[in-house]
Amino acid sequence: MSLFRATSVSVRYGQLRALENVDIALEPGVVHGVIGPNGAGKSTFVDALSGRTRLTSGNVEFDGADITHRSVRWRRKAGISRSFQKTSVFNSMTVSQQLELVAHRNHERDLDGIVDALSLGPVMDRVCSEVAYGTQRSVDLAMALIGNPRVVLLDEPCAGLVHDESVNMLQHVRDLCRERGVGALLVEHDVDGVFRTCDVITVLNLGTVLCHGTPDEVRKDDAVIKAYLGSAA
Numbered sequence: 001m002s003l004f005r006a007t008s009v010s011v012r013y014g015q016l017r018a019l020e021n022v023d024i025a026l027e028p029g030v031v032h033g034v035i036g037p038n039g040a041g042k043s044t045f046v047d048a049l050s051g052r053t054r055l056t057s058g059n060v061e062f063d064g065a066d067i068t069h070r071s072v073r074w075r076r077k078a079g080i081s082r083s084f085q086k087t088s089v090f091n092s093m094t095v096s097q098q099l100e101l102v103a104h105r106n107h108e109r110d111l112d113g114i115v116d117a118l119s120l121g122p123v124m125d126r127v128c129s130e131v132a133y134g135t136q137r138s139v140d141l142a143m144a145l146i147g148n149p150r151v152v153l154l155d156e157p158c159a160g161l162v163h164d165e166s167v168n169m170l171q172h173v174r175d176l177c178r179e180r181g182v183g184a185l186l187v188e189h190d191v192d193g194v195f196r197t198c199d200v201i202t203v204l205n206l207g208t209v210l211c212h213g214t215p216d217e218v219r220k221d222d223a224v225i226k227a228y229l230g231s232a233a
């Protein structure tokens with residue numbers, strides 16, 4: 001039994017088929033990458049798995065129970081958290097206020113551990129809008145990790161980061177998930193970063209799964225090379 005499993009997930013927006021029969025299984029301590037071109041349905045998938053967007057069909061299981069119709073709030077409490085493609089910090093709060101608010105809501109007892117792991121100590125008293133963008137992305141990741149989630153759904157945590165920051169962020173994601181036994185779904189545009197970081201990868205294209213496998217398998221897959229990677233492979 002997988003920790004978290006989505007089966008035949010479809011989402012339609014009116015006539016548009018944003019996702020068609022997509023499956024995924026997340027396991028403890030495993031980072032599962034989801035890549036694909038713009039509009040492939042990656043954010044829709046994260047929204048569907050987190051409870052933000054209703055499935056047109058399909059189902060989602062967590063710990064062996066059907067959670068398809070559970071709310072975002074219920075899922076967060078049960079241990080399924082997410083981060084957003086766009087930075088979601090409250091600009092007017094200090095980093096410390098922002099993290100403490102989320103920690104209070106989610107009964108986190110070791111906020112210091114998360115702050116240390118993401119090297120946020122030196123900026124805790126700074127206002128979120130005034131810290132560097134890369135640091136705001138780390139605050140976003142910290143918020144997703146608060147409350148000991150068992151599953152994290154990360155929508156492009158490296159969006160807008162420069163190369164070195166991106167390498168650093170992905171390393172943090174991998175180390176924290178492995179140490180804590182968290183099952184991670186990592187949506188990312190930085191394909192090299194995904195190949196380096198993830199244990200398994202699902203490639204989406206036009207709302208369907210093009211390929212699923214280890215980084216080596218995906219890199220060599222003819223359909224993926226043709227539709228997506230091109231000469232980058």
Ligand SMILES: Nc1ncnc2c1ncn2[C@@H]1O[C@H](COP(=O)(O)OP(=O)(O)OP(=O)(O)O)[C@@H](O)[C@H]1O
Nearest residue numbers: 013016018036037038039040041042043044045085
């Ligand atoms: N709320 C919505 N209403 C209608 N169509 C939507 C909505 N959200 C997304 N779409 C459409 O669904 C498709 C998938 O979009 P989605 O944002 O999931 O792609 P993505 O893979 O995350 O893309 P990107 O790499 O640009 O972030 C696109 O065609 C998009 O225009």
Ligand SMILES: [Mg+2]
Nearest residue numbers: 042043044085
């Ligand atoms: Mg997206």
